Amino acid sequence: MFFDLRDQRVLVVGGGEVALRKTELLLRAGARVCLVAPKIHPELRERAASDAALSISEREFKPEDLEGARVLIVATAQRALNRFIAKLADARNIPVNVVDDREASRFIVPAVIDRDPVLIAVSTAGTSPVLARRLREKLEALLPRHLGAAALWLRSLRKMAQKKLRDTDARRRYFEALVDGEAMRRFVGGDAQGAERIAQQRLAHDSTAPKPPGEVTLVGAGPGDAELLTLKALRALQDADVILHDRLVSSEVLDMARRDALRVSVGKRPGTPGFAQEEINRLLIDYARKGQRVVRLKGGDPFVFGRGGEELEALAQARINFSVIPGITAAAGCAAYAGIPLTHRDHAQSVTFVTGHAEKDGREPDWRALAGARHTAVFYMGLGRLDHIVASLIEHGAPKERPAALIADGTRQGQRVLTATLAEIGALAAAAALPSPTLLVVGEVVALHRSLAWFNQTDAGDEATRSA
Numbered sequence: 001m002f003f004d005l006r007d008q009r010v011l012v013v014g015g016g017e018v019a020l021r022k023t024e025l026l027l028r029a030g031a032r033v034c035l036v037a038p039k040i041h042p043e044l045r046e047r048a049a050s051d052a053a054l055s056i057s058e059r060e061f062k063p064e065d066l067e068g069a070r071v072l073i074v075a076t077a078q079r080a081l082n083r084f085i086a087k088l089a090d091a092r093n094i095p096v097n098v099v100d101d102r103e104a105s106r107f108i109v110p111a112v113i114d115r116d117p118v119l120i121a122v123s124t125a126g127t128s129p130v131l132a133r134r135l136r137e138k139l140e141a142l143l144p145r146h147l148g149a150a151a152l153w154l155r156s157l158r159k160m161a162q163k164k165l166r167d168t169d170a171r172r173r174y175f176e177a178l179v180d181g182e183a184m185r186r187f188v189g190g191d192a193q194g195a196e197r198i199a200q201q202r203l204a205h206d207s208t209a210p211k212p213p214g215e216v217t218l219v220g221a222g223p224g225d226a227e228l229l230t231l232k233a234l235r236a237l238q239d240a241d242v243i244l245h246d247r248l249v250s251s252e253v254l255d256m257a258r259r260d261a262l263r264v265s266v267g268k269r270p271g272t273p274g275f276a277q278e279e280i281n282r283l284l285i286d287y288a289r290k291g292q293r294v295v296r297l298k299g300g301d302p303f304v305f306g307r308g309g310e311e312l313e314a315l316a317q318a319r320i321n322f323s324v325i326p327g328i329t330a331a332a333g334c335a336a337y338a339g340i341p342l343t344h345r346d347h348a349q350s351v352t353f354v355t356g357h358a359e360k361d362g363r364e365p366d367w368r369a370l371a372g373a374r375h376t377a378v379f380y381m382g383l384g385r386l387d388h389i390v391a392s393l394i395e396h397g398a399p400k401e402r403p404a405a406l407i408a409d410g411t412r413q414g415q416r417v418l419t420a421t422l423a424e425i426g427a428l429a430a431a432a433a434l435p436s437p438t439l440l441v442v443g444e445v446v447a448l449h450r451s452l453a454w455f456n457q458t459d460a461g462d463e464a465t466r467s468a
Contacts, residue, residue: 001107002119003095006030009068013061013085014075015040018099022073022109027053034069036061037076063088072096073109102126111136115148144188153187154178157199164207169241169291174206176239214288216315218308220301220327221245223334225411226252233325237261240295242287244280248299248437250412257295277307281314288320301329305355305380329353331378334410334439338417339452347444348376356382356389356440364392371398376443383438387426393442398422403446406432407439415456419449 010026012019015037023044026033035044036057048054057065061081066072072089074082074096086104089096098104102125110121111132120143122135144150154175165171178184178199187195217236222228229237237243237257245254247267254263264283268274280296287294302308302324315322331353335342342351354365356379370377371393382389383406394400400423408416420428422442429438 002121003029003071005071007032008070009034010071010073011036011065011069012073012075013037013065014073014077014099015044015056015058016075016077017041018075019073020044022075022099023047023054025109025112026073027051028114031071034065036065061085066092066094069094073099074104075099113139113143115143115145115151118148118151146188146190149192150184150187153192153195157203161203164203167211170206170211173212174202177202211291213321214291214294215321215323216284216288216294216296218296218302218312218322218324219298220306220325220329221249221253221297221299222328223300223330223337223411224250224253224409225333225337226250226256228328228333228411229253229256230325230327233327236295236325237297239293241292242294243297244283244287244294245297246299249297253297277310281311284311284315285318285320288315289318298327299330300333301327304329304331304353330380330410330437330439331441334407334415335378335441337411337415337455338405338407338441339449339454340405340441341445341448341452342376342378342441344445344448347374347448349374351376351378351443354379354382356380356385367392367396370442371396374444376441376445379440379442381437382440383429383434383436386429386440389440390422390426393422398442402442403444405441405446405449406434407441408434410439411455413456417449417453419446 008031010031010033012023012033012035019035020041020043023033023035033054038060040056040058044056048056066088072094074085076082082098082101083104086096086098095107096105097107097109108123108126110123113120113136120139122132124132161171161174165174183195183198219233219236234256240258240261242262243257244264244266266275266280284294284296296311298306298308300306312322352370354377379389400421402422404420404422404425406418406425406429418428418432
């Protein structure tokens, strides 16, 4: 929340250096600051003599000082007094910040990057002011000095855009084109006339051009860790009007999307009806035909057991424009976070990704090839058929002592990795009650987990059968 404190009475209790810093910020925000303290910093006296917005009462605090205050800042050196004043403010429903006392405060004063009217606040909820300050310094270096002026310029274009572009989506796309393109680069670089010329040319074009057709972007969300999103995927999420997402897409990834985008969960859960693939295809086509920018967001990579090809076939038949942004597939991401290289010169020269689901026509994978030596087999969604997978591998030549691993919630904070021999992995999985989906990795490379595990490791001598 940003308070508009222009011409509002703000009470500051305290007269030292901290009160001086807070008062300077409040005066910059346009507040009328009333400061009460028995001892006053000399710079505060000088400021009060030259600024009518600051009044000073050189005395002890009195409860009646709170009357008419919109906000209260308490900055005395006495903790008990600070908390007493904060309780009085609470009783009067006056927001209070007690400096260096998060528990007694009702709001936090953040570190601020000021490009008026653009303000960026950085807060650590009072846990680390130094960290907030360092983050502010980094942002200060990244943001152009003319950013505030650019915001005012964009505001000056709104009335004209509303007049010429009646459609809300058209106006949003117009301003996106300005902010993301050459116009903004010109303006923040000091060429305001060049930026205005580009803006007017774009407005004239958009006001007469037909509404652009909708499109669908198939986006891989990766295995869970939001920081594994590609830059291209992030841009697509920020531009999307509609997002159709699977249940495997983490909430952290969805938080990267544009806040006002329509989000539709089309995930399927084992044992429940869920959305039929035909219904998902129809939704993609319907939204695109309405001129929407649609993101079909899938866990992992959309072309690896994600049915992405089927969806694109439906879009192609409907003559809908589409594109694909690949993601890190679960096998690569989860194995890397578990410290299990899928190939290794000494242990595995090939790797196969296999779906753990049974084929509808009863077909089985090539078990003999999967059971071969110096080979890694990765089974997606195989937890429900784990006993069948293990029995089939052993039947077709895999030794019972071959290492195997189960990875649940891979790349996330709650990641669990269970390792055992092929003969023992089933019993271990049953005892651990792992969630679905869980990835199964079978091969000599799994033995490297003990020495290469790095993510969320607390003990180098981790149990042979489990790490978390």
